[in-house]
Amino acid sequence: MHFELNQEQQQLADAIRRWIGRDYGFETRRAIVHGDAGMSPDAWATMVELGLTALPVPEEHGGFGGDAVAMFAVMQELGRGLVVEPYMATVMGAEFLRLGGAHGALLERVAGGELILACALGERGSRHDAFDIAARAEAVDGGYRLRGDKRVVLHGAQADVLIASARLAGDGHGTDGVTLFAVPAASAGVSVTGYRTLDGLRAANVVFDGVAVGPDAVIGGAGEGGAILDAALDYGAGLLCAEALGAMQALFDATLGYLKTRQQFGAPIGKFQALQHRMADMAIHLEQARSMAWLAALTLARTRGGEPGGDGDAGRSGGDARAHADASANANSVLRRRVVSAAKYRVGLAARFIGQGAVQLHGGMGVTDELPASHYFKRLSLIEQTLGDMDHHLERFIAQPGFREAA
Amino acid sequence: MDLLYSDEDLAFRDQVRAFLASTLPPDLQYKVRRHLRLQRDDYVRWHRILAAQGWAAPGWPTEYGGPGWTPVQRHLFEEECALAGAPPVLPFGVNMVAPVIMAFGSQQQKDYYLPRILSCEDWWCQGYSEPGAGSDLAALKTSARRALDADGEHYIVDGQKTWTTLAQHADMIFCLVRTDAGVRKQEGISFLLIDMRSPGVTVRPIAMLDEDHEVNEVFFDNVRVPAANLVGQENRGWTYAKYLLGHERTGIAAVGRSKRELAFVKRLALRERKRGRPLLDDPLFGAKVAALEIELMALETTVLRVLARGEAAPGPEASMLKVKGTEIQQALTELMVEAAGPLALPFDPAYLDGAREHAIAGDDDAAPLAGYHFNYRKTSIYGGSNEIQRNIIAQMILGL
Numbered sequence: 071m072h073f074e075l076n077q078e079q080q081q082l083a084d085a086i087r088r089w090i091g092r093d094y095g096f097e098t099r100r101a102i103v104h105g106d107a108g109m110s111p112d113a114w115a116t117m118v119e120l121g122l123t124a125l126p127v128p129e130e131h132g133g134f135g136g137d138a139v140a141m142f143a144v145m146q147e148l149g150r151g152l153v154v155e156p157y158m159a160t161v162m163g164a165e166f167l168r169l170g171g172a173h174g175a176l177l178e179r180v181a182g183g184e185l186i187l188a189c190a191l192g193e194r195g196s197r198h199d200a201f202d203i204a205a206r207a208e209a210v211d212g213g214y215r216l217r218g219d220k221r222v223v224l225h226g227a228q229a230d231v232l233i234a235s236a237r238l239a240g241d242g243h244g245t246d247g248v249t250l251f252a253v254p255a256a257s258a259g260v261s262v263t264g265y266r267t268l269d270g271l272r273a274a275n276v277v278f279d280g281v282a283v284g285p286d287a288v289i290g291g292a293g294e295g296g297a298i299l300d301a302a303l304d305y306g307a308g309l310l311c312a313e314a315l316g317a318m319q320a321l322f323d324a325t326l327g328y329l330k331t332r333q334q335f336g337a338p339i340g341k342f343q344a345l346q347h348r349m350a351d352m353a354i355h356l357e358q359a360r361s362m363a364w365l366a367a368l369t370l371a372r373t374r375g376g377e378p379g380g381d382g383d384a385g386r387s388g389g390d391a392r393a394h395a396d397a398s399a400n401a402n403s404v405l406r407r408r409v410v411s412a413a414k415y416r417v418g419l420a421a422r423f424i425g426q427g428a429v430q431l432h433g434g435m436g437v438t439d440e441l442p443a444s445h446y447f448k449r450l451s452l453i454e455q456t457l458g459d460m461d462h463h464l465e466r467f468i469a470q471p472g473f474r475e476a477a
Numbered sequence: 478m479d480l481l482y483s484d485e486d487l488a489f490r491d492q493v494r495a496f497l498a499s500t501l502p503p504d505l506q507y508k509v510r511r512h513l514r515l516q517r518d519d520y521v522r523w524h525r526i527l528a529a530q531g532w533a534a535p536g537w538p539t540e541y542g543g544p545g546w547t548p549v550q551r552h553l554f555e556e557e558c559a560l561a562g563a564p565p566v567l568p569f570g571v572n573m574v575a576p577v578i579m580a581f582g583s584q585q586q587k588d589y590y591l592p593r594i595l596s597c598e599d600w601w602c603q604g605y606s607e608p609g610a611g612s613d614l615a616a617l618k619t620s621a622r623r624a625l626d627a628d629g630e631h632y633i634v635d636g637q638k639t640w641t642t643l644a645q646h647a648d649m650i651f652c653l654v655r656t657d658a659g660v661r662k663q664e665g666i667s668f669l670l671i672d673m674r675s676p677g678v679t680v681r682p683i684a685m686l687d688e689d690h691e692v693n694e695v696f697f698d699n700v701r702v703p704a705a706n707l708v709g710q711e712n713r714g715w716t717y718a719k720y721l722l723g724h725e726r727t728g729i730a731a732v733g734r735s736k737r738e739l740a741f742v743k744r745l746a747l748r749e750r751k752r753g754r755p756l757l758d759d760p761l762f763g764a765k766v767a768a769l770e771i772e773l774m775a776l777e778t779t780v781l782r783v784l785a786r787g788e789a790a791p792g793p794e795a796s797m798l799k800v801k802g803t804e805i806q807q808a809l810t811e812l813m814v815e816a817a818g819p820l821a822l823p824f825d826p827a828y829l830d831g832a833r834e835h836a837i838a839g840d841d842d843a844a845p846l847a848g849y850h851f852n853y854r855k856t857s858i859y860g861g862s863n864e865i866q867r868n869i870i871a872q873m874i875l876g877l
Binding site: 071072073074326329330340341343345346347349350351353354357358359360361362364365368369372405409412415416464465467468473474475 | 480481482483486549743747757763764767768770771772774775776778779781782784785794797800801864866867868870871872874875876877
């Protein structure tokens with residue numbers, strides 16, 4: 071039983087924290103947030119140098135093959151530092167490519183920091199259901215033509231390559247015909263409208279207007295992208311849980327410091343029981359959220375195979391081995407969905423309680439732009455609207471087979 | 478959670494499961510799973526089965542007859558017992574007075590009392606709270622005056638304890654008593670072991686909201702207690718009581734018990750129907766169950782995080798486990814009542830006590846639930862109210 075970072079992971083986390091303390095302070099971040107580029111090339115270069123872009127990429131493609139726990143260590147620090155660089159978008163995109171198995175060259179460039187990715191999944195009508203896909207792919211001339219309107223694509227305007235979901239066949243909300251593509255942002259017919267989000271990040275509307283891509287753009291199999299989409303979304307949700315945990319811890323610490331220094335009625339306000347009890351409840355939320363963020367990371371690390379459904383089993387042969395491998399991959403997917411949705415739900419609950427509580431305990435200062443508190447609150451609140459909100463994940467948790475089994 | 482355990486831990490769990498499958502008496506299991514009232518003999522019978530196996534006191538050092546388990550093994554054992562529906566081993570002897578005797582008692586006290594606790598020869602109860610000393614426990618007034626007569630040195634105890642759980646069955650009570658009224662209130666308290674059969678001890682039941690007889694008032698009128706029954710030093714009792722609080726275990730979270738009750742809620746909600754469909758499939762009810770299941774999953778992981786540090790006692794973090802654990806237990810009983818709906822209304826104490834085989838209104842499952850739910854409001858009040866726990870979190874963990 072292990073809930074500690076190993077030495078290597080801890081050293082990386084320390085290095086990230088040192089870098090943020092030195093070069094990514096609150097005022098530096100403010101300038102990046104308000105700048106035109108929406109990211110900092112200097113900061114990105116340092117993140118590449120620290121090995122962060124190589125970390126999740128498999129070793130055969132020039133990466134370090136870091137697992138979900140290693141990524142937990144990284145995301146926690148980036149959350150603590152409120153880093154607004156397109157890291158999450160890139161590593162989630164890389165997970166699509168890794169699961170697809172055929173884009174080693176792109177992954178190599180991700181590892182080297184030469185390529186920024188973004189995931190163009192959501193649409194105007196899809197809300198939190200990434201399987202509600204209206205974008206269409208049409209097979210033409212040995213390749214495909216894409217049409218679709220993707221909304222609020224995080225770091226879509228900063229990305230070199232877009233990971234896009236479209237439907238080759240079928241319609242509605244299911245997995246029928248779901249196909250994933252790696253589309254260069256510079257392709258003819260791609261138009262991108264970038265904008266700020268209130269938590270300091272960037273997003274974009276991305277329109278694919280008859281974009282022609284070759285067959286090599288397909289991630290996984292044509293019409294068979296559902297399992298990859300599902301797994302990559304869980305991977306991303308796990309990363310967000312870790313980021314939120316780091317942000318919550320920093321916000322909690324800042325609030326505790328404020329309670330010990332701010333004086334009213336001749337005493338530090340932390341001496342008042344109404345505030346103490348609110349802070350105690352925030353502490354409980356923080357620990358419950360930490361537990362679930364860890365559980366998600368450990369589960370993702372344990373269940374994250376190669377292509378979903380493709381786990382081998384050397385000990386068996388023929389159809390038997392395949393059936394056994396399928397059953398085990400299926401059990402892994404169910405466990406992964408159940409735990410990740412539980413975590414995203416529970417972390418969301420804590421983020422709301424701690425975010426709102428921290429602002430309240432900071433009093434008037436909590437609702438200003440001046441202190442970091444409001445910036446943590448904003449990031450935490452918008453993480454909740456990213457990759458599935460609490461309702462979405464509670465519903466998904468209920469839909470997993472484990473829920474109706476009254477063991 | 479299996480993925481968090483080592484193969485050795487899982488093998489140990491199999492061993493515990495096999496033991497429970499072969500030795501847990503079905504009638505006791507039935508009572509526990511159905512929320513029926515346990516009698517004195519039910520507790521004693523199960524305690525003695527565990528004692529015969531050497532498992533009655535999982536937290537004790539081996540020199541006193543403990544099994545020598547790791548904190549993780551102990552957690553697994555307690556969880557499996559709870560999941561199987563074994564009666565709880567009452568904490569007053571094994572987990573409360575015994576550690577104090579081990580740490581501060583005389584050799585004679587250790588030799589005499591510890592084996593009798595292990596074998597359930599003596600049933601212990603706890604004499605802490607008084608009418609004027611609840612959350613402010615140190616305000617207690619029950620007095621013990623030292624005296625000497627022809628039979629030797631002794632104390633004369635006068636006063637009243639209250640909320641004394643199952644004192645009607647008890648052979649012994651461990652008491653905090655005031656031995657010095659002239660000093661700071663924490664500094665004049667002593668820790669005394671009193672035979673419940675002593676002349677001058679009176680037990681009076683307190684009827685609770687579920688009409689069960691679980692707690693009592695205990696009166697001491699000129700009770701003679703041999704001086705040898707003082708634990709440790711006179712006027713150091715508060716320190717010993719705090720020592721015990723500092724050794725609160727992760728078991729306070731009651732994860733195993735709540736997992737059993739969650740499964741019960743689901744079974745009930747799969748059987749009960751709303752508009753022709755299982756209640757569990759109702760989005761409103763299902764969402765409440767799911768939210769609670771996730772909270773419990775998080776709490777279990779929080780407990781495992783404490784155990785992973787190799788510690789049996791989490792220190793002040795136990796306050797978090799107590800608050801969250803009791804909130805979950807109470808919410809589960811709420812959902813039970815909701816799942817039963819109107820079937821929760823009929824009250825049948827004869828059925829609850831085992832005097833009748835089936836509930837008068839027909840639903841054996843539903844009959845105990847309202848009482849159980851009302852009874853469980855106690856959990857956020859006893860053992861240091863949840864508000865006191867929040868004070869402890871604020872002051873001892875957060876430094877406010």
